[in-house]
Amino acid sequence: MQWEIVIGLEVHAQLSTNSKIFSGASTAFGAEPNTQADAVSIALPGVLPVLNKGAVERAIKFGLAVGAHIAPRSAFARKNYFYPDLPKGYQISQFDLPVVGNGQLTILVPASGKTEAASTGSGQAASTSSGQAYEKVVRLTRAHLEEDAGKSIHGGFGESGFDEAPFGGFAVGNCTGIDLNRAGTPLLEIVSEPDMRSAAEAVAYAKTLHSLVRWIGICDGNMQEGSFRCDANVSVRRPGAELGTRREIKNLNSFRFLEQAINYEARWQIDTLENGGSIQQSTVLFDPDKGETRMMRSKEEAHDYRYFPDPDLLPLEILPQWIEEVRATLPELPQAKQARYVGDLGLSAYDANILTISREMANFFEAALSEVPGQSKMCANWLIGEVSAQLNRDGLEIAQCPITPQHLGDLLKRIADNTISNSGAKEVFRAIWDAMLKDGNFAYSIVALPAIQASGSATSSLIDKIIDEKGLKQVSDNGAIEKIVDEIIAANPAQVAEYRSGKEKVFGFFVGLAMKASKGKANPAQLNDILKRKLSG
Numbered sequence: 427m428q429w430e431i432v433i434g435l436e437v438h439a440q441l442s443t444n445s446k447i448f449s450g451a452s453t454a455f456g457a458e459p460n461t462q463a464d465a466v467s468i469a470l471p472g473v474l475p476v477l478n479k480g481a482v483e484r485a486i487k488f489g490l491a492v493g494a495h496i497a498p499r500s501a502f503a504r505k506n507y508f509y510p511d512l513p514k515g516y517q518i519s520q521f522d523l524p525v526v527g528n529g530q531l532t533i534l535v536p537a538s539g540k541t542e543a544a545s546t547g548s549g550q551a552a553s554t555s556s557g558q559a560y561e562k563v564v565r566l567t568r569a570h571l572e573e574d575a576g577k578s579i580h581g582g583f584g585e586s587g588f589d590e591a592p593f594g595g596f597a598v599g600n601c602t603g604i605d606l607n608r609a610g611t612p613l614l615e616i617v618s619e620p621d622m623r624s625a626a627e628a629v630a631y632a633k634t635l636h637s638l639v640r641w642i643g644i645c646d647g648n649m650q651e652g653s654f655r656c657d658a659n660v661s662v663r664r665p666g667a668e669l670g671t672r673r674e675i676k677n678l679n680s681f682r683f684l685e686q687a688i689n690y691e692a693r694w695q696i697d698t699l700e701n702g703g704s705i706q707q708s709t710v711l712f713d714p715d716k717g718e719t720r721m722m723r724s725k726e727e728a729h730d731y732r733y734f735p736d737p738d739l740l741p742l743e744i745l746p747q748w749i750e751e752v753r754a755t756l757p758e759l760p761q762a763k764q765a766r767y768v769g770d771l772g773l774s775a776y777d778a779n780i781l782t783i784s785r786e787m788a789n790f791f792e793a794a795l796s797e798v799p800g801q802s803k804m805c806a807n808w809l810i811g812e813v814s815a816q817l818n819r820d821g822l823e824i825a826q827c828p829i830t831p832q833h834l835g836d837l838l839k840r841i842a843d844n845t846i847s848n849s850g851a852k853e854v855f856r857a858i859w860d861a862m863l864k865d866g867n868f869a870y871s872i873v874a875l876p877a878i879q880a881s882g883s884a885t886s887s888l889i890d891k892i893i894d895e896k897g898l899k900q901v902s903d904n905g906a907i908e909k910i911v912d913e914i915i916a917a918n919p920a921q922v923a924e925y926r927s928g929k930e931k932v933f934g935f936f937v938g939l940a941m942k943a944s945k946g947k948a949n950p951a952q953l954n955d956i957l958k959r960k961l962s963g
Contacts, residue, residue, distance in 0.1 A: 430665045431692045432672075433628045433658060434620035437635055438613045439645040440574070440653040441484045447573050447612035448475030448518065455651045463576075463606035469513035474738050477502075481612040482742065484644035485525045485571055486752045488614060491642050491759055492566055494529030496749055502571075502739045506732045511576030511604050519615075521733040524570035525742065531564050531618075531638070532761060533630045534779050559776070564631050565619040572613050576606040608652075614644070620659065620669065625688035629681050632656055641760060641785045649679045656684055660691045662699070670695070671705040675712050675719055687712035691719050763788055771795075771802035780810050786825045797835020801842055808834060812852060816859055828862035829855075836889050844949055850898035857892050902949045904956070910943045911936075911953075911960050925961050936961065 446453055449466035466473045489496045503521040537559045580602050616635065622628045636654055639645040647654045656678040661670035675691060678684045690712075695705055710719040758766075760782040767778035781791045787809070795805045813834065817824060837855060840846045846854065893899055901907060914936060915922055925932045936957050940948055 428665060429662045429692075429696050431623055431625075431688070432620045432661045432663060432669060433622040433625075433688060434672075435618045435622070435628060435631060436657040436659070436674075437616045437618075437632065438574075438655045438657075439488075439616060439635075439639050439647075441481050441612040441614055442643065442645055443478055443480040443484070443612055445478060445480075446610035447478045447481045447571065449610055451610065453611050455648075457607055459579075459603065459605040460607060463609060467513070467576075467606050467609040469515075475518060475736075477739065477742070478612060481571060481614075482525070482744070483752050484612075485569065485614055486744065486749060487642050487644055487756060488569055488616070488639065489526035489529060490749070490753050490756060491638060492526075492529030492531055494526045494566060494569070496744055497523060497525055497527065498745070499523070499741055499743050500525045500570075501741045502736045503733045504736050505572075507730075509575065509578075510602065511578045511606065511609070513576070513606065513609065517573060517575060518736055518739070519572035520570035523741075524568040525744070526569035527567070529566035529569070531566060531631065531634055533562050533564060533627070533634045535560050535562060535624075535627050535630045538626070562621075562627060562630075564621045564627075567617045567619055569614050569616045572615055574608045574611040574613050576604055576609040579603040579605060614639075620661075620672075625685040625692075628658060628688055629685050632681060632684055637784055638760065642756060652679065655679055658684060658688055658691075660688055660695070661705070662692055662695045671707050673705065673707065673719075674709050676709055676722065678712060683712055683714050686714070686717055687719060690717060694719065757785065760788075767802075773802060773806055777803075777806045777810060781806060784824060786823070790824055790827065790831050793831030794834040794838070797832055798838045798842060801838055804838055804841065805834070808838065812855055816856075820863065828859055833858055833862075833889070840889060840893065844900055844902050844951075846893055846898050846900055847946070847950060849946065850893070850896075850900070853896060853898060854889060854892045857896070858888065897945075897947075899947065900949045901944055901947045902952060904952065907940075907944070907948050907952055907956050908960075910940050910948065911956050914939045914943065915960055922961065933957070933961070 440453075441447075443453060445451060446464075446467065449464050451464040451467055452462045454462070466475060486496055488494075500520060501523040502518050504516040505519045505521070506516040508515060537557060618631065622631060636647050636649075639654070640647040645653055649655070658675045658678060659672045660675065661672040663670040673691060673695070675687045678687055691710070698705060706724065708724050709722045711722050712719050763782050764775070764778040767773045767781060768775055773781070780787075782788050791805060791809050794809065795802055798805060813824075813827065813829075817827060822828075834855075837851055837858075840854075841848055841851050918936075918939070921932050921935055925936075937953065940953055940957065941950075944953075
């Protein structure tokens with residue numbers, strides 16, 4: 427009998443403001459512990475919070491990007507709980523009146539996104555994939571503003587900036603250090619409905635959301651630095667039954683861990699239920715070394731936090747004019763760009779999705795295409811194929827690409843005008859890539875797309891020089907190609923007879939010999955035309 431996995435995600439995106447949400451202290455990453463903990467961060471008596479306008483604008487921008495309702499009036503509340511890295515004894519958040527509500531996000535789940543069998547017994551997880559990529563709409567319940575807490579560091583202080591023997595010389599292994607640099611950092615907590623039915627769908631959602639917050643510039647998305655963290659609420663049920671009891675997996679900071687944690691948790695819950703046990707609502711942590719979740723505490727409900735309106739902060743009022751001012755700052759969004767790529771440029775939905783996986787990728791594509799208009803499919807193929815493969819090989823992001831969009835565009839011109847073949851262009855591409863990578867002087871912003879540093883004449887000269895040095899220029903002279911073809915046909919009468927008797931597969935034999943005779947330089951299209959004409963007698 428089958429089981430269905432039900433998943434909802436809560437994502438904490440650190441907003442890209444220079445200062446904290448309720449004070450002027452810096453949010454820069456990597457500072458010495460507690461050097462960015464001001465009077466508000468450490469909750470000195472008498473201090474009052476002052477809301478950061480930039481954080482509100484980023485929340486509005488997100489709401490507009492997901493088609494959500496922007497609340498004309500929202501409020502901040504105190505979420506009360508005790509933890510050593512929460513100096514006030516409460517966190518300023520939003521409860522019943524969030525700034526953003528009821529949005530949605532369309533995700534593309536890859537073809538490999540089949541639900542993993544989540545049981546070692548007779549039951550298994552119901553599959554939600556037909557083996558093909560598919561789109562799905564995930565509803566967003568809300569997105570609310572809140573402040574981050576500090577950070578507790580258990581031992582290992584030397585790696586975290588603390589002295590080796592802090593706090594009066596106590597043994598490091600027996601101490602917990604408190605770093606309040608993060609306390610007060612602005613967060614947007616984005617809560618989805620439990621609409622996902624597999625780990626693959628959850629990862630696709632998280633990746634799409636991660637791309638979006640970076641695309642619109644509200645979060646840098648650096649998961650290693652804690653700028654984008656996921657909590658996964660996972661439950662299982664029989665298909666069509668009521669929702670099961672959920673367990674929340676906290677603080678997942680990589681897409682790989684998110685997938686592993688959900689798959690393990692779903693299997694564990696199914697095994698527990700099939701063996702006669704029950705699921706207790708709780709908060710769990712994922713241990714990546716062991717590949718398993720472990721219980722941290724029983725899960726709190728809203729009433730456990732004793733929410734009440736923060737008396738130090740007035741309700742937040744957002745006028746329509748402010749919303750329109752923020753809307754004017756939005757770039758073209760990924761879905762709109764995808765539709766334009768499909769409708770105007772004739773690209774497939776798959777290509778359009780890959781090219782809009784990040785704003786840097788889309789801008790690189792458009793800048794390269796401007797150099798070779800009308801060659802959108804060739805440009806897309808090269809960016810998705812050769813460029814992405816080289817980036818993966820060297821562990822680089824598209825924003826760190828050694829070659830400029832103009833390099834790529836000029837190279838594609840040489841293919842389009844039949845100067846070189848596609849295989850020859852790959853050889854030129856790798857030569858330019860390695861030279862630029864070795865030089866190391868290729869820093870430029872693809873997002874902003876300033877004037878690309880290499881001029882058109884400079885990149886063209888470089889490409890032409892490499893083509894000449896490597897002898898890659900195609901032979902496009904009909905007479906020269908006909909001579910090669912005539913010699914091959916004369917030397918292989920048996921194969922000619924086979925082809926003329928209807929065995930068309932022999933055609934490849936002649937193409938191979940001709941390309942070998944021309945040292946790979948014969949124009950493929952011309953060669954095929956001439957061969958077909960000559961072989962037809």
